Amino acid sequence: MIAEFGLAALWLAAALAGLQLLGGFAGLRPGGERLAALVRPAAVLQALLCALAFVALLWLFARTDLSVALVAKNSHSMKPLIFKLSGAWGNHEGSMLLWVSVMALAGGLIALIERRLPERTMLATLGAQAFVGLGFYAFLLVSSNPFERLPQPPAEGLGLNPLLQDIGLAMHPPTLYFGYVGLSVAFSFAVGALLTRQVTPEFAKVMRPWILGAWIFLTLGITAGSYWAYYELGWGGWWFWDPVENASLMPWLAATALLHSASVLAARDALRTWTILLGVVAFSMSMVGTFLVRSGILTSVHAFAVDPERGAFILALLAIYIGGALVLFTLRAGTIAEGERFAMLSREGALVVNNVALSAILGIVLLGTLYPLLTEAFDVRVSVGPPYFNPVGAIFFLPMLVVLAIGPLLRWRRDSFERVQKPVVAIAVVALAVLAGVHFIAGVALLPLLGMALAAAVAVGSVMPLAGRSLRRLPLAVWGMVIAHFGVAVALFGMAADTAFQQERLVAARIGETITDGPWTITLAAVEPVAGPNWTALEARLEASYKGGEVQLARPQARSFWTPPQETSEVALLTRWNGQLYAALGGEAEGERWQLRLWWKPFVTWIWYGGILIGLGGLLALIGRVASDLRRRSARAQIAVRRGEVAA
Amino acid sequence: MSWLRWALLAAVFAGLGLFAWQLSREKDEFVHSTMIGKPIPPFDLPAAVADRPGLSSRDLADGRPKLLNVFASWCVPCAAEAPNLARLEASGAEIVAVAIRDRPEDVAAFLERYGNPFTRIGKDDISAVQLSIGSSGVPETFVIDGKGVIRHQHIGDIRDGDVPVLLEKLREAGA
Secondary structure, eight states: OHHHHHHHHHHHHHHHHHHHHHHHHHTTSTTOHHHHTTHHHHHHHHHHHHHHHHHHHHHHHHHTOTTBHHHHHHOOTTSOHHHHHHHTTSSHHHHHHHHHHHHHHHHHHHHHHOOSSOHHHHHHHHHHHHHHHHHHHHIIIIIOOTTOBOSSOOSSOSOOOGGGOOHHHHHHHHHHHHHHHHHHHHHHHHHHHHHHTOOOHHHHHHHHHHHHHHHHHHHHHHHHHHHHHHHHHOSSOSOOOOHHHHHHHHHHHHHHHHHHHHHHHHHHSOOHHHHHHHHHHHHHHHHHHHHHHHHOOSOOTTGGGOOHHHHHHHHHHHIIIIIHHHHHHHHHGGGSOOOOOOOSSSHHHHHHHHHHHHHHHHHHHHHHHHHHHHHHTTTOOOOOOHHHHHHHHHHHHHHHHHHHHHGGGSOSSOOOHHHHHHHHHHHHHHHHHHHHHHHHHTOOOHHHHHHHHHHHHHHHHHHGGGTTSOTTTSOHHHHHHHHHHHHHHHHHHHHHHHHHHOEEEEEEEOTTOEEEETTEEEEEEEEEEEEOSSEEEEEEEEEEEETTOOEEEEOOEEEEEETTEEEEEEOEEEEETTEEEEEEEEEEETTTEEEEEEEEEETTTHHHHHHHHHHHHHHHHHHHHHHHHHHHHHHHHHHHHHHHHHHO | OHHHHHHHHHHHHHHHHHHHHHHHSOOOOOOOOTTTTSBOOOOEEOBSSTTSOOEEGGGGGSSSOEEEEEEOTTOHHHHHTHHHHHHHHHTTOOEEEEEESOOHHHHHHHHHHHOOOEEEEEEETTSHHHHHTTOOSSSEEEEEOTTSBEEEEEESOOOTTHHHHHHHHHHHHHO
């Protein structure tokens, strides 16, 4: 019964989305008020029904109801409960239901509390949201029904793949979906504003928490994904420009640009059409990313999620949403009144540079990712990698960092060079000192050298907005900006230092042999067989000492799984504040030697600390914005109450 | 600026069209050599086993078309294609080989077990020749004409149905 109940809830929710769409667009015309009055209730009810459907699916997985095809395929009665539950979204159908549910909840929340925008814009926004939602409902109900029953339930489920029983892997898809859904809300707001031509600072303020929320999830998702690739793949790298990595980076770049342009719109009523366009582009990039990953038209490590038919469905949705929104944009953009003007040397000017640079990097990554598809049309097979992305991206990334260091010090509208001369000179001196110091002491390649100098500049510049202000009374949003920008400096320093100073040793070592790698001396004490629940492994015991200090043990493994047969490398990491020793065990070499790959990676962990700081900064800004909105709301309510008393 | 917006729109639809077209196409996962139709780069490999001479690019330009088999003793599909290499040899094809990253005793044991259809076997310990002719794995089989020009590349093991195809390509190369 639970499965049928879930399916019924889903169909009803889809019908309500249809009603919401009709009502939203009826509200744009005179005489449509009666239908329009149904929009907010429909959105709230739709959210409840969708949540019910998702809870029903969770319930089925928790009980391991094997008469449901999805459960039989993806679960097993012996799994720990947490992995039974995460199994609910660890597959195509369930993850689509999760997406739809989160989206419906977001829509319900907006319908329930958001009253700051003109009602027509709100109706159009909720209508657009229902339109996006309907596509996903169709996808679910027509071609990927999560509640489908099996005529003959099997005795046991198929899903006991321990490789997938990983808490990180369980949280990975929801993190991305929260990000994508946040961007879909921003998209709906952009479409709503286009339909009513109401692009105002208030619109940006309403949209901003959703962008921030999406951006935080995407930031943390990318940071976690990068660390996963680093320790799981055993190649010692933290970014490979793989199509799937690019698919997550592109929405992040667009969301970062959107976040900053929405700030300009909110504070200064400028960049109106540009913000709208970015709102459309950011969601487009998440759809393009989903399409590239799921359709399998690009070869990548995520090939397990591939299905060309689903690819066709996503492509159709992509064409309808993005094509439709862009046609609307092309027709309407000319009729949206121009916003406020500003001087080039101003906070707005700096944010425009940020936006242009981020958009350019987005274009570069998009082109590099799709280029193999384009050349295949002419029967030329190419693969695009770091030799393209790194230098070409740096052309825009490095100037953007210069502006990032200085921009937050500038005033809105117009500033003078005399006023910011002192801090700018201070930042430049720090950057040049680091540049010269690193160059003469170490002799480093150009890109990492510039990276380290700019990291220092950004670190100094990012904390300068705190100077001369009362730290206790500083708004949380400013703290958020400072911490996020400082995080950029930290991550950048980690990337540059690792690239410049990492020391790799590839050796075939005998038992008892001692190897030096940078400041480390490492002794191969033993290689022993060990066994796990469904694997056997060779485990090396490495005794490592940093600059002759205390001996630490590292135990890298070369693992062989037998269901399915697969070889993996379990690297061993020794973490210090200033870097990591990364050890991977290869196979046996001739003459009782063992292949060892050792890397000393100075400051590599700072990359992920920086990523976490960036996300934390976003979170502070989000809390600050929402809290001040709530304060303003209750203040307004009090005024209304007082007025009421006076009138009485 | 409105032309810019239309250009953007056109670019987006062109991109969507590209996606749709790629999606509808059969996916070819093989990386084909870009050396097909070009003369084989000069090389001179020592012998991989005692009873067969080594292989040089001059041997491949002696006027007679040949099959060049890229193999290794540690490669399972190479063992699987051995009967079909024997059939090709029996049909009159001259087959030479390059052994990739291998040890002489292992190659000898492999040929002992699965048969030796090769007239010459070069020893390519660092895949230098393999890479120079655009081969990305083992086994692969190339058709080389009498002037030493690469005419055809077969990727993967030779299945039963591939034997007549390779013989036909060899005949064309000789014409």
